[in-house]
Amino acid sequence: MRFIDLAAQQKRIRADIDARIKAVLDHNSYILGPEVGELEGKLARFAGAKHCIGCSSGTDALIIPLLAWGVGPGQAVFVPAFSFFATAETVALLGATPVMVDIDPVTFNIDPRALDLAVSAVRKRDNTVYPLPRAALEPGLEPRAVIPVDLFGQPADYDALLPAAQRHGLLTLEDAAQSFGAEYRGRKTCGLGCLAGATSFFPAKPLGGYGDGGAIFTDDDGLAGLCRSILVHGQGRDRYDNARLGLNGRLDTLQAAVLLAKLEIFSEELAARQKVARWYGEALAAVPGLTTPSIAAGRFSSWAQYCVLVADGRRDALAARLKERDIPTAIYYPTPMHRLTALEYLGYAAEDMPTAQACSGKIMALPFHPYLSEAEVGQVGEAVARAMRDL
Numbered sequence: 001m002r003f004i005d006l007a008a009q010q011k012r013i014r015a016d017i018d019a020r021i022k023a024v025l026d027h028n029s030y031i032l033g034p035e036v037g038e039l040e041g042k043l044a045r046f047a048g049a050k051h052c053i054g055c056s057s058g059t060d061a062l063i064i065p066l067l068a069w070g071v072g073p074g075q076a077v078f079v080p081a082f083s084f085f086a087t088a089e090t091v092a093l094l095g096a097t098p099v100m101v102d103i104d105p106v107t108f109n110i111d112p113r114a115l116d117l118a119v120s121a122v123r124k125r126d127n128t129v130y131p132l133p134r135a136a137l138e139p140g141l142e143p144r145a146v147i148p149v150d151l152f153g154q155p156a157d158y159d160a161l162l163p164a165a166q167r168h169g170l171l172t173l174e175d176a177a178q179s180f181g182a183e184y185r186g187r188k189t190c191g192l193g194c195l196a197g198a199t200s201f202f203p204a205k206p207l208g209g210y211g212d213g214g215a216i217f218t219d220d221d222g223l224a225g226l227c228r229s230i231l232v233h234g235q236g237r238d239r240y241d242n243a244r245l246g247l248n249g250r251l252d253t254l255q256a257a258v259l260l261a262k263l264e265i266f267s268e269e270l271a272a273r274q275k276v277a278r279w280y281g282e283a284l285a286a287v288p289g290l291t292t293p294s295i296a297a298g299r300f301s302s303w304a305q306y307c308v309l310v311a312d313g314r315r316d317a318l319a320a321r322l323k324e325r326d327i328p329t330a331i332y333y334p335t336p337m338h339r340l341t342a343l344e345y346l347g348y349a350a351e352d353m354p355t356a357q358a359c360s361g362k363i364m365a366l367p368f369h370p371y372l373s374e375a376e377v378g379q380v381g382e383a384v385a386r387a388m389r390d391l
């Protein structure tokens with residue numbers, strides 16, 4: 001069994017992908033060719049955002065808006081303590097201070113009440129209000145932005161987060177790397193009211209390409225213009241007028257061509273993902289010691305991953321049993337962000353973010369993609385149930 005089956009998807013759309021790649025080879029416009037603009041238009045409409053700017057990865061989709069806002073030293077950017085490293089890495093690369101916020105134990109997303117406390121703690125320079133990084137105890141760190149992550153495809157709690165961000169005067173950047181296609185109260189991610197949204201087209205993502213890629217979404221004309229400039233070495237009036245520091249962060253024409261083919265079947269795949277998640281929920285509901293994912297009211301997940309919590313330290317043994325039966329699993333994430341080696345300088349202790357810490361010891365992802373059959377899900381469910389009984 002495959003953890004993610006990209007071959008099954010390719011079989012379905014191979015002819016379209018071949019034709020679109022051939023069109024690029026025929027027109028020879030590999031950098032910002034017509035497919036990039038076509039894709040950006042379609043993605044903006046899909047997400048309900050005014051602008052979409054294709055870029056070279058989800059990581060660049062995060063760093064480019066932060067650069068546009070001038071995020072840097074002396075500024076605190078609030079991030080969930082449980083996410084892929086890029087969420088905090090981009091902040092730290094710019095010299096700003098990632099301030100960790102613990103997560104909700106059910107959705108695994110940033111806890112809005114904890115965000116409130118973390119911002120107050122930074123303002124008061126008081127880590128008895130909320131655990132803070134070392135730098136936040138020195139004078140001069142100002143709250144600047146928050147990056148909510150829609151982990152595993154489930155949107156964060158924007159009804160609580162957006163007013164909190166407004167109250168505290170924080171810029172909002174949605175890390176929708178895992179949640180493109182997901183919905184919150186009928187609106188699509190990257191169009192939920194954050195000042196900017198960032199997604200990833202890494203092959204394993206819900207809308208994945210055949211290489212790296214990403215996109216930035218915003219309704220703000222000024223921000224969109226700055227992002228487009230930063231994308232091309234801070235381009236000003238023309239190519240050799242460099243008005244600001246930037247990157248080479250463009251989305252390749254070939255990637256855009258592949259993504260256009262995949263976008264054609266994306267809505268059907270999202271529906272299939274719901275079905276697979278439902279089958280898993282039914283197959284695993286009665287397994288003692290296992291907590292299946294739960295989607296909060298008004299949210300529709302893009303199911304980037306199907307992650308369960310395994311109780312009583314039995315996770316690794318369960319993974320080994322499943323491997324014996326040729327069922328692959330993965331751990332997202334074995335170390336919470338506040339304890340990653342590269343962020344040791346922040347000075348967090350494990351117990352500072354107790355929910356993120358506990359999740360990283362129990363979480364396990366099961367095989368998940370839109371082409372899994374009910375029988376295959378049943379087979380995984382039965383193997384999990386048997387192993388949990390025996391362990």
Ligand SMILES: Cc1ncc(COP(=O)(O)O)c(C=O)c1O
Pocket residue numbers: 057058059060083084086087149175177178199200201202212213214
């Ligand atoms: C939550 C999150 N943010 C950012 C990224 C970075 O995206 P990319 O790998 O396209 O740079 C990822 C990718 O795994 C992610 O899961």
